Amino acid sequence: MHSLFAPISAPNSEFHQRALDRQLQLTKPPGSLGMLESLAIKLAAMQGRDQPQLNNIHISIFAADHGIAAEGVSAFPQAVTAEMVKNFAAGGAAVNVLARHLKAEFEVIDVGLLAAVDLPNVIAHRAGCGTENFKTKPAMSLPQLDIALAAGQSAVHRAVAVKAELFIGGEMGIANTSSASAMAAALLAIAPSELTGAGTGLNNQQIDHKAAVIAQALQKHQKYLDTPLAILQYLGGFEIAALTAAYISAAQQGLPVVVDGFISSVAALIAFKINPDCAAWFFYGHRSEEKGHKIVLQALAAEPILNLQMRLGEASGALMAVPILQMACRLHNEMATFTQAHITIG
Ligand SMILES: O=C(O)c1ccc[n+]([C@@H]2O[C@H](COP(=O)([O-])O)[C@@H](O)[C@H]2O)c1
Numbered sequence: 435m436h437s438l439f440a441p442i443s444a445p446n447s448e449f450h451q452r453a454l455d456r457q458l459q460l461t462k463p464p465g466s467l468g469m470l471e472s473l474a475i476k477l478a479a480m481q482g483r484d485q486p487q488l489n490n491i492h493i494s495i496f497a498a499d500h501g502i503a504a505e506g507v508s509a510f511p512q513a514v515t516a517e518m519v520k521n522f523a524a525g526g527a528a529v530n531v532l533a534r535h536l537k538a539e540f541e542v543i544d545v546g547l548l549a550a551v552d553l554p555n556v557i558a559h560r561a562g563c564g565t566e567n568f569k570t571k572p573a574m575s576l577p578q579l580d581i582a583l584a585a586g587q588s589a590v591h592r593a594v595a596v597k598a599e600l601f602i603g604g605e606m607g608i609a610n611t612s613s614a615s616a617m618a619a620a621l622l623a624i625a626p627s628e629l630t631g632a633g634t635g636l637n638n639q640q641i642d643h644k645a646a647v648i649a650q651a652l653q654k655h656q657k658y659l660d661t662p663l664a665i666l667q668y669l670g671g672f673e674i675a676a677l678t679a680a681y682i683s684a685a686q687q688g689l690p691v692v693v694d695g696f697i698s699s700v701a702a703l704i705a706f707k708i709n710p711d712c713a714a715w716f717f718y719g720h721r722s723e724e725k726g727h728k729i730v731l732q733a734l735a736a737e738p739i740l741n742l743q744m745r746l747g748e749a750s751g752a753l754m755a756v757p758i759l760q761m762a763c764r765l766h767n768e769m770a771t772f773t774q775a776h777i778t779i780g
């Protein structure tokens with residue numbers, strides 16, 4: 435049995451109840467802190483402690499190239515994937531700024547760029563030189579899928595080794611919204627046109643072309659798309675496979691996760707279809723502007739923390755939500771109770 439199917443424990447129900455009770459004793463009308471209350475309660479149960487906290491955050495950005503880029507489905511050239519990896523390594527990307535703000539541990543993993551980059555602070559865990567064009571061929575072989583899955587698991591092991599309290603995965607890969615849209619369409623049995631969006635900035639005509647390419651691919655591979663892992667193999671990307679395994683692995687180790695945008699949420703959906711108990715360990719950072727995100731979030735029964743009209747990827751939306759989670763913890767831990775404040779509630 436693949437380790438992805440190994441069991442996942444539920445968050446601690448005793449600490450869930452204790453946190454729920456405490457929220458009712460804090461000096462506020464019950465429920466008045468809205469989602470901040472449920473976030474703190476959920477985290478207390480995940481961490482198995484009365485005082486949830488998020489001081490030690492681990493960020494892993496998985497990058498890979500996509501053969502489907504040859505179909506003209508992205509507003510940006512494929513070379514940008516490697517260029518952005520260099521930018522991540524140099525500290526100049528949005529995710530670097532947010533990681534510095536949060537004093538988070540940050541790493542970039544090359545799971546399969548077209549050509550390896552020779553940089554000391556880029557971890558090479560390569561499944562290949564980009565995926566195949568999934569319009570005509572399976573995106574990857576089974577051995578390649580295994581390497582990409584292992585890349586995600588290794589990242590979580592590194593996070594656990596430094597006692598991370600939160601795992602945030604991100605992705606970078608030109609054309610990966612095509613891959614994610616195809617996977618979501620296959621997983622949810624929805625027409626590609628219903629979830630295919632602008633990605634990095636396509637116009638409406640280009641979006642129609644992208645949806646048509648995805649529809650052709652789904653037709654071509656239809657008879658093989660019968661399990662979540664087959665969908666990952668035929669339509670996925672190395673970075674999406676890595677994220678999928680990372681999410682499951684984090685849940686198996688009791689490490690809370692914040693899921694980022696559209697592509698990450700599709701990885702979360704695949705993870706959920708592989709090992710459904712993992713979803714109890716997920717927070718959802720934001721609702722992306724990408725068209726299909728709403729549908730994928732619905733399928734996960736997910737309530738994202740933020741809606742900032744972002745559509746960047748690279749974990750940026752997940753990182754923006756971390757201060758909200760941190761403040762939810764502080765409110766939960768530091769507010770006075772009615773008894774402490776000598777307030778009579780009748
Ligand atoms: O996270 C999102 O919701 C999101 C939405 C649109 C685009 N992206 C990012 O843009 C790239 C994919 O867009 P595209 O148009 O090349 O398929 C990839 O590097 C993603 O990180 C990310």
Ligand SMILES: Cc1cc2nc[nH]c2cc1C
Nearest residue numbers: 510514606634746747748
């Ligand atoms: C510039 C750029 C930065 C990104 N970060 C994540 N996806 C991206 C796509 C592009 C095109």
